[in-house]
Amino acid sequence: MTTTELPETGPSLIPTLPGASYVDPAVYAAECERIFEDMWFCAVHESDLPKPGAFRTVQVGRESILVTRSRRGEVRAFYNVCRHRGARICTEESGERARSFQCSYHAWTYDFDGKLIAAPNLTKMPDVDRVDYGLRRVHVRTWMGYVWVSLADEPPSFEETVEQEIVDRLGTVDNIASYDVASLSIGRRIVYDVQANWKLIVENFMECYHCATIHPELTEVLPEFADGLAAQFYVDHGAAFGEEISGFTVDGSEGFGTLPGLDEDRDRKYYAITIRPQVFVNLVPDHVIWHRMYPVGPDRTVVECDWLYTPDVVASGRDVTASVELFHRVNQQDFEACERTQPAMSSKLYAGGGVLVPSEHHIAGFHDWVSGKLA
Numbered sequence: 148m149t150t151t152e153l154p155e156t157g158p159s160l161i162p163t164l165p166g167a168s169y170v171d172p173a174v175y176a177a178e179c180e181r182i183f184e185d186m187w188f189c190a191v192h193e194s195d196l197p198k199p200g201a202f203r204t205v206q207v208g209r210e211s212i213l214v215t216r217s218r219r220g221e222v223r224a225f226y227n228v229c230r231h232r233g234a235r236i237c238t239e240e241s242g243e244r245a246r247s248f249q250c251s252y253h254a255w256t257y258d259f260d261g262k263l264i265a266a267p268n269l270t271k272m273p274d275v276d277r278v279d280y281g282l283r284r285v286h287v288r289t290w291m292g293y294v295w296v297s298l299a300d301e302p303p304s305f306e307e308t309v310e311q312e313i314v315d316r317l318g319t320v321d322n323i324a325s326y327d328v329a330s331l332s333i334g335r336r337i338v339y340d341v342q343a344n345w346k347l348i349v350e351n352f353m354e355c356y357h358c359a360t361i362h363p364e365l366t367e368v369l370p371e372f373a374d375g376l377a378a379q380f381y382v383d384h385g386a387a388f389g390e391e392i393s394g395f396t397v398d399g400s401e402g403f404g405t406l407p408g409l410d411e412d413r414d415r416k417y418y419a420i421t422i423r424p425q426v427f428v429n430l431v432p433d434h435v436i437w438h439r440m441y442p443v444g445p446d447r448t449v450v451e452c453d454w455l456y457t458p459d460v461v462a463s464g465r466d467v468t469a470s471v472e473l474f475h476r477v478n479q480q481d482f483e484a485c486e487r488t489q490p491a492m493s494s495k496l497y498a499g500g501g502v503l504v505p506s507e508h509h510i511a512g513f514h515d516w517v518s519g520k521l522a
Contacts, residue, residue, distance in 0.1 A: 159505055164514050166497035169344040169489065174521070175445035178345075179208030181520050182424050184298040187309050189426045189439050190214050191294050192453060194333060196222065199259055200244040204237050206441050206449075207298060212285060213237055213248070214294055217259045222289060224296045225282035230263070231255045236282070248282070257282050292329040292455075293437070312422040318383040323420075325408045328428075328435050331455035334467045337475060339450040343485035344492065345425065345442040346517065348450065351481050352419070352427050352438075353379055354507045361480045364473055368392050368399055369417055375506045378419050385416030395431040396469040397476065402433040403460050403467075423516065429474065436474050446489055452478060 168174055184207060191203045191214050202215040204227050211227035213236060227236050229250040236248050236257070247264060249256040256265040261282035269275060286297040288305055295309070313320045341348060351357070355377035358366055366373040369386040378386045388395070394402030395417065405414055409432060418430040429436035434456045441449040454471050491497050503510055 160502040161508060161511055163500040163503055163510075164346070164517070165500045166492040166494065168500075168517075169346060169492035170445055172445055175344075175442075176209070177521050178442075178517070182517070183208035183442065184210065186299075186303060186424055187288070187295045187297050187305055188424075189293050189422070190224070190296045192333060193222070193289060193292050193294060195241065196294070198243075200246070201242075202237060202244065202248075203241045204239070206443055207296060208442075210298060211235060212296055212298075213282070214287075214296070215244075215248075215259055222287050222294050223260060224285045224287045224294070225261050226285065228283070229253075229255055230280045230282065231266070290329075291437075292331065293439075309422055313420060316379060316382065316420045317418065322383060322410075322413075323428075323430070325410045325413065326406055326430055326435055327408060328437075328455065330458070331435060332458045332461040333453050334434070334456040334461045335454040335471045337452050337471075337478070339452065339478060339482055341448045341450055341482045341485060342446060343448060343482070343489040344445055345440055345448045346513075347485045347488055347492075348440060348448055348482070349421060349423075349513060350510050351485055353377060353421055353510050353513065356504060356506050357484065361484060362477055364397055365477050368395060368473065377506075377509075378417060379421065380506065380509055383418075385413060385418045388415045388417075394433065394470070395473060397472040398469060400469055402431075402470055403456060403465065405432045406434075406457065421513075423513070434470060438478075450478070450482070 188207050190205045190207070190212065195203050196214065196216045199216045199218050199220060202213055205212050205214065212224055213227040214222070214224045217223050229236055229252065231250065231253055234250050234252040236250055247256050247258050254267055255263065258264050261284055263277040263281045286302045288295045290309065310320050313323055317323060355372045356375045358372040359375065362372070368388060370389045371386050378384055389399070392399040394400055396402055414432050420428040422428065425440040425442070427438035434454060437453045437455060439451045441451070443449060454467065456467065
């Protein structure tokens with residue numbers, strides 16, 4: 148579809164999920180088990196692990212996961228749990244270890260491949276196998292410059308889940324290839340602590356019915372968003388820049404040219420992609436904005452947002468403020484809206500949920516997917 152005319156959508160109003168879906172600890176626990184701990188989860192950017200022993204700890208559902216590099220530079224991910232008495236191996240969010248990971252409780256020590264290499268009196272305990280009692284690995288994969296983990300015993304097909312989200316939005320994975328996301332560098336990272344359920348954030352990102360109300364800067368750059376239709380409403384539709392707009396910046400000023408290899412028909416357009424369960428990708432001509440959500444409770448979600456540019460832009464120290472500020476404001480406006488919504492999810496008035504208007508009907512597919520996962 149190449150126009151932004153609203154297609155026939157049936158009834159004007161269709162129901163949402165009930166309010167309890169956003170506040171009930173039992174629902175959240177089920178989502179942790181059947182969604183976050185069962186799917187591919189985008190954990191860290193590869194540059195967060197610059198050398199062997201560099202690490203980050205991330206929350207994946209109910210689990211703390213330790214992501215690092217081996218001596219050979221290979222990415223590894225483990226449950227951040229000592230095999231002895233269950234203490235956290237790394238209590239910091241990030242850091243480096245010179246030779247090994249050591250539990251600060253009883254000094255059980257593991258190499259960067261997770262093998263148990265030392266412990267007090269270990270030589271007197273011949274039945275403690277150093278591999279069997281090593282750190283427990285989780286599945287890992289790198290894609291688009293990010294490290295993805297899966298806690299499932301048998302992870303789902305990456306192609307049929309993560310990559311399929313690109314196909315569903317852009318028509319083919321090839322349509323994101325010209326952005327060469329894996330080659331880009333982080334020019335800015337901002338972390339947001341949002342007091343709202345993760346699903347409210349996904350729903351907000353998927354629709355633009357709210358754009359004219361709370362996003363004046365965004366609708367100035369992308370005028371069609373003022374009509375209430377999100378780019379994600381259509382397959383492979385990019386929202387066009389306004390005629391007087393030179394770049395995807397807070398004031399419409401020129402950005403940083405065009406990414407090398409970008410298809411001509413994707414210049415001066417914005418594309419948004421939701422990769423369930425916790426990634427948002429925003430594609431514009433000169434950079435990529437990549438969100439990762441880390442749900443930490445039914446009413447709290449940490450969102451890490453990376454602005455990615457060509458390495459020469461980052462290395463040269465060019466000022467990316469105008470570029471970053473546009474979507475930073477969008478993020479703040481969106482997250483404040485989600486935080487205004489969260490308290491009402493426990494209202495008896497919202498026990499049966501709310502409604503979706505026609506320009507939001509595609510969110511129903513997300514609701515069906517969540518319900519199916521928990522069924």
